[in-house]
Amino acid sequence: MNKEKDYYKVLGINRTADKKEIKKAYRELARKYHPDVNRGNRLSExxxxxIGEAFSVLGDDKTRLQYDILKGFIDIKPQTGEQTKKQASKAYSGKKARPETAGKKQDNPFNMDLGDILKGFTGKFAKDDKKPGEEKKETAEKKAKTEPQKPQPKKGEDITAEISITPIEAHNGTIRKVNILRTDTCGRCRGKRIINGVSCSTCSGKGEVSTHxxxxxxxxxxxxxxxxxxINSEGNKGLNGGENGDLYLHVHIIKSSYFTFEGTNVLCEVPITPTEAALGAEIQVPxxxxxxxxxxxxxxxxxxxFKLAGEGLPDAGSGRRGDQITTVRIDIPSNLTDKEKELFIELAKARKYNPREHIIFDR
Ligand SMILES: [Zn+2]
Incomplete structure (x- = not known):
């Protein structure tokens, strides 16, 4: 996987897109490229x-924020917590940002404490691990300001990932490959952020890198x-020997606007033309x-x-498949032409009948 991939571009959205827009873009693209719809098409796969990978990152405010920060989409410089909060909340509110009211607490676009999430990042800049005498060599940008702190073991943050599975997979269980983005200690500077007094170029002095x-x-x-x-210990890397966070996999079943499920039976409705209904036909149904x-x-x-025996879902135990029950509905085209109207009149003349004559109104 290409690490330089821009998840916003993958989903075709702006970096200021809100949660709804991200979800919408993902759903539309996922439906379009779903392997079940594009059988055997490797590109679609x-x-x-x-798309799933992009959404697993951008679909969650927490991982999105981490991603934005790690990719440099949000410029986090050493500063006060309040400034950081404002900067981050501005990043996702875009044009819809409400005017700031002096003294009033700004609306948090995420349903969580941004300060908590950013603490991990800003904390690193606040720490001072330069060796005495190295000050002159140090780049001004990465200059640490506060007094040294004793490194405390800290559990890594939990991360979440979204996974979309098909109704069949949901019914039978499955093994799925899940791509996650999490923070890991930078391999080059080993989390020290500085090599020979110069900010580490691999992690841009952050001490950690995002890894897939x-x-x-x-x-x-x-x-x-x-x-x-x-999934235990698959979250973000623990700090100073602390244990790793956990991964929470949020399972979504790909909604079918077409099928409903009753146990192992699959129900659906298909439209047919009046001609197909009258004369019979061999049609293709999903x-x-x-x-x-x-x-x-x-x-x-x-x-x-119509019952299509054995075309339903396999039973999780026996593997025996249910049936597909297909209901047909006669579809009348809209915008009938004069010619078509003429032919319907002809049809009515050819057979005079009242389909409602058997209805008895019992008062
Ligand atoms: Zn590094």
Missing amino acids: EKFKE KQLNVKIPPKINEGSKIK SVDGFINLKIPPETRSGQK
Whole structure:
């Protein structure tokens, strides 16, 4: 994976995009490139992974902020906590930023304490680990200001990642590769931030770098939308020998606007034309595995149900598959042309019948 990839570009959004916009962009792209829709298309598969990865980072305020900071999209300089807060909140509010009211507490666009998150970063700049006599060589930019502190072991922050799975995977359980972005100690300066009195170029003097890691995660069967899976010690690196944070995997089941599920049975509705209904046809309908043929017999009525045996979900235990129940609806095209109207009139003349004559109004 290319570490220089810009997740905002991947999702086609602005860096000032709010949570809703990010979610919307992700959902649209994920639907478009979903492997189930683009079977065997490697490019779509890669794109889908990329989108998932981008969303796993930008879809969560905490990882997004970390990403923005680590990529340099938010310029965090040693300064007061209040300044830092303002800077970060400005970054995501964009044009919609409310005018600052003097003395009043600014709205926090994230549902959390920014100070807490930024503490880890600003704290590093506040620390002073330069050796005596090295002052002249030190770059002015990275000059530390406060008195030295004893390094205390600190547990790394927990991180979250989003994962989208198909309804079949949710039903059966699966093993999925999950790409996470987390902070790790910089390998070059080993977290010291300075090499030979010069700010480390690998981590830009931050002492830590953002790294991608791919994990194989086992998703248990019969998992529900919104479930959280905790993976111990896969969060951000602990500081000064502290233990690592944990990874919380937030499971999303890819919503199907097309299928509903009842146990192992899959239900769906497909439109057919009046001609197909009257004369019969062989049509293609989507199934959980892709498109399958469905034979529409002549004189099919709207609302008629067809059972496609064994085309439902596999049972998690026996592997035996349920059925797909397809309901057909007759679709009338809009904007009928004069020619079409003429033909419908002809049709009505050819057969005079009242489809409501059997209805008895019992008062
Ligand atoms: Zn470094």
